[in-house]
Amino acid sequence: MPTQAQKTKVACVGNSVTYGAGIKDRDVNSYPAQLQKLLGSNYEVGNFGYSGATMLKNGHKPYWTKNEFKQSQEFAPNIVIIHLGLNDQGNNNWPKHNDEFIADYLDMITIYKNLPSKPKVLICKMTPTFSGHHWFEEGMRENFKAIQNKIETIAKTANVDLINLHEPSYRFPEYFPDNLHPTKAGATVIAQKVYGAITGDFGGLKLPKFYGENMVFQRNEPIVVSGTANANDEITVLLNNQKVTTKVAKNGAWKIIMPAMKAGGPYAFEIQSKQSENINFNKVYIGEVWLASGQSNMDFKVHQMQSAKTVLKDSLNPNIFVMSMDPKVLGGHVFTKEELALCNTNDYYKYSAWSNDNDDVLKNFSAVAYAFAFNLQKELNVPIGVICNAIGGSPIESWISRATLEQTHETISMLNDNWKNPLMGTWNAFRKTENFGHNKNLNARHPYDPTFLFDSGVLPLTNFNFKGVIWYQGESNAERENLYARLFKMLVADWRMQFNKPDLPFYYVQLSSINRPNWGAFRDSQRKLLAVENTGMAVSSDVGHKTDVHPTQKWVVGERLAKVALAKSYNKSLVFSGPLLDYVNVMGNTLEVHFKYGEGLKTIDGTAVKDIEIAGEDKVFVKANTSIKDDVLIVWSEKITNPRFVKYGYSSFTNGNIINNSHLPASTFSNELD
Template sequence: MNSKKMKYFIVILAFVISSICKSQTIKVACIGDSVTYGYGIENRENNSYPAQLQQLLGANYKVANFGFSGATMLKKGHKPYWDKEVFKKSLEFEPTIVIIHLGLNDQGNNNWPQHKKEFESDYLDMIATYKNLPSKPTVIICKMTPTFSGHHWFEEGMRESFKEIQTKIEQIGVKANVKVIDLHEPLYRFPEYFPDNLHPTKEGAKIIAEKVYGAISGNYGGLKVPLLYGENMVLQRNKTINFKGTANYNDKITIEFNNKVKTTITDFNGNWKLAYEPMQAGGPFHLKIATSNTAISIKNVYVGEVWLASGQSNMDFKVQSMESAATVLKDSLNKNVFLFSMDGKALSSQKFTEDELLNCNATNYFESSGWQKTTTKNLENFSAVAYTFAYNLQKKINIPVGIICNAIGGSPIQSWISRETMEQTHATVDLLNDTHLNPLVDSWVAKRIVLNMKNEKNTNIKARHPYQPTTLFDAGIMPIKNYGIKGVIWYQGESNAEQPELHSNLFKLLVKDWRFHFKNPELPFYFVQLSSIERPTWGAFRDSQRRLLEIPNTGMAVSLDVGNKTDVHPKKKWVVGERLSKIALHKNYNFSNEFSGPLLDFVNVKGNKLQVYFKHAEGLTTSNGEKVTDIFIANSEKLFVPAKAKINKNILEVWSSEIKNPRYVKYGYTPFTKGNLINKQGLPASTFSNLVE
């Protein structure tokens, strides 16, 4: 234990022993504003966070609630805590431990802009005031609970003020040499517990109480490891291996891995982390993580390549339902591919039951399989696209491959983006908060949310639909974001196809967001372009996806040639997964294979013809040896007519007798397209146009 931690532990222990000797009671003073007071909580005397903290701590503690609604830390704020009777009473209480949670009211425009420079000194004064009491209490301060973007002042300066105050609280903790409890996480992942975007329900107050209880008692529930730890886990090769987890305060953590033993001590918040040097592929290795009284032993740990497969139903589409499933399940098993599935507990075309509503939150929504070997039984219910990708990858690189799938059928892209990202622009704030039949939300998605959630009003359950913005990020990405992965494969868009432009903006946010959270600004992100179906916007949507290739370190697998006129779930999944693997093999593993079909490069005007140049167009031809189909041409008036086309040395010449001065071309825009352009390798051309509307 380092000297700083030892000093803190001795101080807390001394106060506790002193209090027990004097009165057998440890006094805890909860200082704060309306969140501490319990504003808006039914039966707050029993359900506010200090009341629930009392229940957790037990009879040897006396917890007093000194919260005052509207109070500011600022002495010159509109309602200074310093002037309130509860402040005086908190001093007279002679506490052993003081918990301060103030700042939420300081962020308002009536306080922060004028007095922000005084916040630190006022806070330090308060800490000193309590420390100098005759009882010499231990003072612990708190980062603020969330202020959500639905608050009417959020975009009027509160968003920025909140961040400034949170940063200052961390700095104050260092300057005052006091510990800081982070009350922002995990509450930030539970907006359903904040009906007015500021005050928690009793469920939110319970989370606060548990966080404070851990800080006071040091009890964080013993040794715990992240979701993705377990037998047959695959760690990312050639990358620092960070083992992380939680345990009780000051526990000694010992890790044995790859014949190396390392130790550390858990911090004030119960967190621990140990880093191992990057390793080459191999295994199985034995991993043991232990405290003085608990040990977790994982016998089979592999080092190889780890990929995340995500999106909606076409990524979730199971192997047993794909074309040639029987052959795959018999002849394409691969013992060096390891599967990890995260399945949603609530997906229905009916009203959610109470049990399903109870699972609609960031903690409970996903049910995980654990790492599984590739057997027929395990593979039947795994993602067909994800497995095909991993299978073809492993066959080429010949090392262990781990594939994680957390795709959710019907999910729109906004449900996979983090709240911190969605709260940054006015457009996404609107989408985040206006969720009831929002015209920017795909009509099927909006109606499904309403249908599923009909029972919520008849229960006391606080739930959030998996299709609502940020839900699946909170439930499915947050728990795995610290796990090392090589890259992402993504098959989604069906639930955003009515709004191509909005989807493009959100997709760019998604990629940037995940790269930030996985701590890799160059994280490979390979996606599937939607297939063909008779839905009106799908042609334009496919082209909008093609334009997303402007994002660095992305790749796109075209699937328009394996679609179905009426079925949104086409069954030729092996083709799609294999095309994704070709992208990864070329871009990440230095194989020289062709990985893309023809992609529009530029268009030249030559008389009454257009010359269309492509990338990846070697051996440009048609799949059936017939003329080019589903191609149109237009002049500056943008009225498209069917065109004739001829392939000449990998260049596509396009014309029409109806168009004298051609400017624009469209290919594959018919929703269920019969476009037949391919390259030498048989990879299909993407839907394209040089018209940007």
């Protein structure tokens, strides 16, 4: 057995996060104490944290002047972990002394390196400062980023290892109740990260949870294969007669980019490790891969849709491979302690296997996404893979990254107070209150909280290459169409950045019809979102239900989304949209409404146009008369002598009946705010 003198000494240098401020029984629960347990008896870990300490020598509380700095050197460490900078970000320090930060940090590294014990020095990117901190929008947001960037520069300059404590801590705001200091659980995350950096032990070869038999990789684009393994391991990937090898980084991450391949399969897929057991799959495919996301109408199951028995009997296609990511907890009940524990970034989703068979996976897969895939496969004749991560009831803000939501005051307000915030949907606020037993003080995240579903359901997929996204969501945000429009644009830009595909196709479903307030205006706002580049919209207002928010005619919706994708992503020559408002001409006491995709403009039942209104400058709308001539809609009313505005399909449950030659329905529209 090693003697006390032979133990490897680890000095944890830092501020209150290292010290363990706010953690009950910090002597056993701070990150250095938990690190000691992980490292075991061959190590001796010293906690030299000092609350409030700055790295800056001219900061308000320099670590340099504290006894802990002296004690950490006298400890004769073999390893030094430095985590400083959080207190330097304040406006009482950073604006005046930011130019001194790099030099001060390099001086400290040199002092430790020159100790007689000649320790290895590792420095840390800072743990998060969350947006609820009262100085966040007063410069701290920008100062924090500047310090993180400087720490990266320092690591390269000093040639020391860098531990990124920001990730995954940033995905666990519930572990930082005061927006700065971790709980015991947060300290566990930090300790595990430092343990991996010291030992190189990351649990051996692991792949993302969605990898499996029958998975599909995107054709004709570089194939990205990624995972984790122990530091400095050598990973080799073999697929379709291609072989690529890489070395695992010190942080345990590895990524291999294989050359683009044509559609085909099945192929054997093997991931080899020099240090761990290999992982082998017998059958994987190369084809077209899509992500289906949103809320309950995207999650609506194949076995629930209209004509489900016929679909499951006659419309199965062995070249379609589907995988569901389903919630472990959801519904209208008080969450148990065990269920609350599942509401975190790592544990919320359960992953099905990939399937191309008439089994429970397919029966419980998204009906819209399966219809979409079926119609794609019929035209493209290649394997189609779809992952669905939709969550019933989810608002759009839950799908956007924290980094994006932190950029505007409006969305920071949503991040900081998501308990009945007036910007949140009424139903979502009610459901959260119900699930939390009306206990506002629970230190837990709810699946509908801003960023939650991004953290748990999107981020894990971002190293995978999707052709595009299909999206059916908005029911939970329909009360506020202008806010939704801003959030939708954020979402699309955010996902394109996260997936590193600036032109990632994003095709969405316009909400259907139901007798709920504001759905007409909301549908029109969705029409206007077509101005976002590389988007497309499938109209569903004609297959809605007066009282049921989950209409069952999902095959029609998926088929319409497929038409959009085939035309816009695969350059197929077909009509993919119903009539869309182009412009309105004022012709005396009538309006001439011109459409895009209006060839063969008519009504589906041969009667007059329904649910259409007209108004003058006063915007007082009345029921309109109509006629159709040469694909132009003529609108007038004897009550309006100087018409300016027209509305169509604005009733929440609309009986609007305009179609084109391809029998695709016209979108709800108005020129009132165009």
